[in-house]
Amino acid sequence: MAIFTIDDVEKTFKSGDVSEKILKGVDLDLNEGEITALVGPSGSGKSTILTIAAGLQKATGGQVLFEGKDMTQMSQEEIRKIRSSEFGFVFQSSHLVPFLTVEDQLLLMLDVAETKLNKKQQKQEVSKVLDLVGMSHRKDAYPSSLSGGEKQRVAIARAIIHQPKMLFADEPTASLDSKRSKEVMEIIRNLTKTLKITTLMVTHDEDMLPYADRIVTMKDGLIE
């Protein structure tokens, strides 16, 4: 069952008189609870389609259906609501808030997602998720004192703590060595399987492919 459908999506970037069609009609179905890995040469449009799917930029053609609703027809505010409560994001760099402790980063996400938890439940939820990513012992640390792998684990915790339906990950392991990469992928796989989160992940690293349920290759703005 496809929970997420990318249907004939096009993206043209214009700068001045020059316009370049980067996506030339991308079709992709994401099945509920599956991890789909998106691979392909640099510049083929992987990040572009991922950010369009995630509601971070607009397509210039086609449809993006999340649970049957077309996101290309939604207002900014509707998309913001979906992003905050139904989507989670992990990127190449962790993008943590520099002045919040690990615990506060996650509490912030719970607030943003407007979950109906009280303060105590929120804290419980945070410590549960920190356990899952193996970061409980650093809950009072600030991002500046964490290693790259630790930051990425916190970023993953932040991406899933509000139990989103979708996880979008753009090269989540690119800044990590191969041992840390595998640890992080392990965590992503375990979490998304337990929480039944549908995942779209861009990666360059062949070692990561075994963690995916499905591998899709992009080339020149099209799915092969």
Add this chain to the structure above:
Amino acid sequence: MQMAWKEVKKSKMKFLILGSIIFLVSFLTFIISGLANGLSEDNAALIKNVPNGQFYLNEDAKQTYNLSKIDIDQQDKLLADYKGATAMSIQMGFVNDTDDKQHSVAFVTSTDSELFPNVKDNEVVLDASLKDDGIKVGDILTNNQFSGEFKVVGFAEKQTYSHAPVAFISMKNYQEIYRVMEMQTVFIPGSDSPDSIKGLESFNNKEFLNTIPSYGAEQMSLNMIIWFLVVISGMLFAIFFYMMNVQKIGLYGILKAIGVKTISLFSMMWYQMLLITAVSLVLSVGLSQVFSMVAPAGMPFSLPIETSLLLSGVFLVIGFIGATISGFQIKKVEPLQAIQQGEM
């Protein structure tokens, strides 16, 4: 607004610097405002102590009380028609004390009134500041235009005019010294909308103050400094938050990406601005009040708490505007920009 507070806690230095600048600027503003007010009292306490009303000068006087003469018949009629009306005159002059030392004073005389001390002929009531010059009740003062002598019968608090202490004398003595029969002005208390009276021009208290030479110029330059400082502090806010926001563009982008509302980002900035301004203002209001208590007696300084609060309010509004203007960039931040920018 936990996030805002947590940032202040984590980046103490940054906010401490902003806070101390706001503190210094507002403290300076309060001190100058205290001086402006002090000078204004020193210059015109006599008029400032009078309740609101209208001063009438002769139309031909070119708005200068010195040149004004009110016809005696008209004066009598006005005093009869208006309750509480007083005819009065002010002239700068000198008195000599028992040691023949000269003191510059402003001679003031008036018809019977509750507003000013009533003095009998050959008596004088002086502003209390002359006590510091060694003048006591019972002393005899002279004036070279005056055939008699003045006996000091009392002192009045805070009665100064044109930076000189006031000497209240009787009308008869005044008429002898200045060789005029007419008074310069008639004051009618309480009338907000002045009755127009034939041949006379009316001035409310504030307008009358401005007919004092030097008063307007003095106050204008001090007020200009005050408002200049207020505007500078507003610009400081704008610049400071602008720089902070530029640094945080990436952060704002990522917060927007995960779904934080733009208004929450603004509230975060407002909260920080309010917090810092409030703390700085409490400190500078407190310190300037202390200063006003310990200021040397000779220093014209007067800073009523109401003035401090009013200026504080202005600072808050200005800070809010400054921060908000610089916050427009928050609105423009695209989440995607931040993600592509890489590690923060």
